[in-house]
Amino acid sequence: MLAGDAVAQDRAPEASPPKAEGPAVLDALMVEGTPQARYDSRLSDVGSRLNNDITEIPRTIDVIPEQLLQDQHAREMEEVYRYFPNVVNNDGYGGTREDYIIRGFRRRDDVYRNGVRLKSNSRIDPSTIESIQIIKGPVSDIGQMTPGGLVNITTKKPSWTARNHLETNFDSYGERQAMFDSTGPLSESFAYRIVGSAESSDSFRDDTLVQRQFLAPTLSWIGADGASVTVGYEFSKDKRPLDRGFITYPTGGGRRAVADVARSTRYDAGFTKRDSTYHQGEVDVAIPLRSDRWMLEGKLFYNHERTDEIHTEVRSIQSNGLLVRRVEGNDDRNLDTFFGRLQTRGEFEALLPVKVATGIEYRRQKESWINYTGADQVGGTVANPASWRLIDNSARPTARTARRVEQTDFGPFVQADIALLPTVTLTLGGRYELSKGSARVENLLGRGTTVGSYPVDRNLTKTAGVMWKAMEDVSFFANYADTFQPHNFYNGDTQVFPAEKGRQYEVGSKINLMGERLFMTAALFDIKQSNVVESSNGVAVLTGGQRSRGAELSVVGNPVEGWNIRAAVGYVDAELESVDRTIDGNRPTNVPTHNASLWSSYEFKDPSSPLVGLGLGAGVTLVGNRYGDAQHSFELGSYTLVDTGVWYYIPVGEKKVRLDLGVKNLTDKSYLTASGGTYRVSAGAPRTVYGGVSFDF
Template sequence: MPKPLNLALLMGALQAGVAAASPDSVPATAKALPEVLVEASRAESYRAETTTVAGKLPQSIREIPNSVSVLTRQQMDDQNMVTPWDALSQITGVQAVANDITQGQFHSRGGALEVQHDGLPSTLPLSGYQQFDLGLYERIEVMRGPSGLLQGSGSFSGTVNFVRKRPTADLTASALASYGSWTNRRLEADVSGALNADRSLRARGVLSGIDRDFVFNRIHDKKWMGYLTLDYDFSRATTLNLFVANLTNDSTGFSGLPTYTDGRQLSVPRSFNPYPDWNRIEWDTTDIGLDLTHRFANRWTASLRLMRRDQSQFFKDGYATAGVDPASGRIASYARREFMYDYVHEAVDTFAGGPFMLLGREHSVLVGANFSSFDSRGRGANPNSPGSSGLTVTNVLLADPPLVAEPAVSYRTGSHNVTTQSGVYGRLSLNLADPLRLILGGRFSDYTSKSRTTAPNPAPTDWSRGANAEGQFTPYAGFTWDVSRALTLYASYADIFVPQTQTRVDNSVLDPRVGRQYEVGAKTSLLNDRLSVTASVFNIRDTNRALADSDNPGYYTAAGQLESKGREIEMAGQITPRWDVSAGYTWMDTRWVHNGTSTGQPISFWYPKELLKLWTRYRFADNSPLRGFSLGLGMQGQGTSASGAPSPTIAARTQNAYTVYRVQLGYDIDKTWSATLDINNLFDSHYYTRLGGTNTYNFYGDPRNFVITLRARY
């Protein structure tokens, strides 16, 4: 993997390398036509003009003193992306970690990412819960680093904002069909347009379906997604958007392989499945919501957004609770369980913002308030449930499938958890001088959580108060300096806070975790604004983390502290009007500054120090013998990672650095129809998407496979 980059030298080299293409050397009369062509090409580019993840209202990425990535609809289509796993795996600095075949975990800068939907903060986590497929979204925005100003409580890692597709006034339609390895079949249709003569009422509908197997034996997945959204203009200034979306998923459960008891990986093919045939997972997710927006004559905008997500999960499975004995090939203990969960997430956000004049200069301000809640109810049974000891099976021979009978489960436990968060926020952007802007912001947040056991648990309990915070202030500050028309330097400071549930010896709950991030960097626009490059350096400290009280077992002190630091560089856009590129490199080091016996060790051995992402696509010219063809190349690489620190009895499993390559051949049949052939893992590399424990979560990455996609656009 490459060495850490000297960002200052790299920026200087990039600036010098495009000096000859600078429009400053072109006569004014010759500039107009190229600028018009650039504008036309941006509609189909990997470079986003604006983003909303950092300030609700659209801003150019160079106005934001933080690392921001935007995955455009064009890039999602070019790479034939289907799921959030596909999308976030391509984002600079983001590590995707496998959970099961229906959902995963997504981390950045040493922590799990938070999630927003059209700017609405969510108390329902991104990781560990199924998300909608990408057919629902126009773009995906990621801001790395603390996002407490708009998000409230959350990790220092960053926020993913999923931005929905909206109706268009002109009639548009698209459809695709694809087929790939392991009987991977997919259909999708997207239709949008006006419903009345004055085009004040517009609608858009998306329908998609997936029916597929996997490389793992006996694994099947079926999904259907539907989305309908309406825009209605009460006037030229006021628009109401309504939407409803549903995703159903019926899947065979698979959560990775166990290991041998000594920590070594199993000597089995990548198709091996150690789970019984009756394993299954079912998800059903429904979103409904509205967005009412008014645009004032003074360029101010006010908006009210509401959303509710109802999600249910059912799973019934058996899994190893211990490693495999290498001599006998048997698993000492095998658990069986069944659970049903119902999740309700509700969120509301209202804000107003726009420009104002002060001392002869134009500035801008944003003020708002939001609320979110997450209600989780579960019931089921596992070997730890009261009266459910018969769900454990012993001495199971490792096999594909293992001989483990499907149990008749009587639910014996129930749970109910509620988390709510509210806050008011403000963001002020001051134009101190023509090239210099100062951004100041702050948020006051309230946060509460509570939990209880419920029927069918034989001993239900009253509510127990958990994490709590009142009037927690989260400040933010940053500045941007436009050194030239093409180069912006920036620096920022951001706070974080995360309420905790652990208690001190006096039974009081620990104070919230707090911390800060410093980030400095540079953003440049090259090749007549076709290509954007961002380079950054960050340093994060997270303090007040719960640390076991050595003098009082079972209690904690707020003495833990960690540090995350690193460098990133990202490139997105067009090298030429026919050559698109998206690339990112991250170097990161995480350490426990104070955490008992873990002091000095990485926060997680999962995290590699280096991540490398690249996707590029070239469309051959009309006067070329290869007219109509395109060629795409992708690569994703990472440095060494491990399952954890070694213990006296179990060695840590280490995965050396690896890179996975992808190639795509495309052909435009005519103006309507196009086809692509994707070959993934071109060189059939053997690697793991996650190194887990001795009992589960050791995931092989897919071997070489192909997907053929036929797409139509009208």
């Protein structure tokens, strides 16, 4: 889990072994619907290394519970990001990876899974998600990250309360997905959980079939003295084409425009494909030290991922209007990540009450692959790319190179909360990071091998924050944090850019309203980063620096029985600082100045009502205008989307069936989601009708 100033030790199993004997009694809400406060982040199991409640942590944190994913019928994580302030989606390597922008800064490897920084070439299957935490700004005691923030996925863990869930989903463009989730006790000390899913879905895009399978068994043990061990495994197989989307064409004066073609139009060939498989294993151990005031915790994590892909890229447009395209891809892309953490946490009195966590982390990552490109093929036009049939000439490449990148990171860390007064808490944290990397590039069609390495990079990152509880339901906070992230070798090239360095100042307030039925967070921030590298059409460019200043407000809660809301608005003034001054003051690619959202749902709870079990939900998201490149040669425009949904719970004894029906993009708005360059513009989905059936028992 993540929150506040740290990546926490993963959460323990959902429930301890039951103490009482006798038959279990199901809560009436399990039959009539869902819990009262379905979207309230305070009900999510989120904490810092010190297991603090997020209302007590001096920074901004947004939490996406599983219930919100279900009510919005979110089939990918990107579908829920847009409901949070100053968070927008990015290109994601043709829609094959998780990719987002927080407070104007694009993530690099800032996706975390159960507190582990995870570089991945695959999508994350939503079936395994218990909650998603969005941590705003740098988290200094984890070391490497971009300063805008990070996302952590908390996966489902075993529970000693037995329950089973079956689900199937479908939509008007050919989605076909099924999943199961089963958990419960094996004995007083052991509990299990196993989650699985299978999908074979078409899309509104031509020649787009997504096929994936997922399986995640987990076993937990809790001893009488409070010690615990959790062992988990994940398998995922994901097949989908790499979709570069639309292209732009020159209109004169250094300006470009996005091609006005049907949303289904693709500029690549029908043989485009991408297969990715990963195996993940993790072990979590917690041991009480003398008393429950101190714990020794350890974690081991390993991931092996293999990817093979072939796709087509538009390279340019000739003066006669014909497209220049080529086939390229990556074979035998193997990514291995090993991570280990050992930490202790507890509390003591030293003139003032102190809570502290300290430990060490080690991470080693190796990635190797063979990259190839075919000869240019000329034909087809912007308006009709299919008028020329592309051929697969990858067996006769014009370039073929073997690449290998390695990186090792090691860092001791510490975080402490000091109660200066009953209403004032000071948070301090830091990490000393050592990072080392190397790269090798071999030309397989000729002679020549290039080997590069960079010396050990040493950095101290630090944070300080204060939380003041001015009144019972009103708190104010302020924080400072800095961070760094080495560039290593971009895409296996041995050119090394200087490490990114960033810092943030943030002030804000957290307020409980209506007897804690509503929770509001407001914040102002100023973030600066140096040595920023942007990618345009696959080429790394050192742009210089970036500064983002802004504000955001979010409200979540349950104003009255049955009614739940999430509302947010964000504003960011982000500017690039160019090395050569050509793009000074320009807004970064894909970053809007503002976004806003509202999701509201109502469930009829009164058992005497004939509508009991019925739920209605609707949401609206607004994203401001964005530029498609750092030079501002073309715009992506702004858009507003409306989604609606209805669900109904049918009691079957002590069990329940849920029926779902809804519409995404109700107004059928045409919009562009993100840009990866002049020939890589992603299209948004049209109006889509969806349905689903689930059974809990």
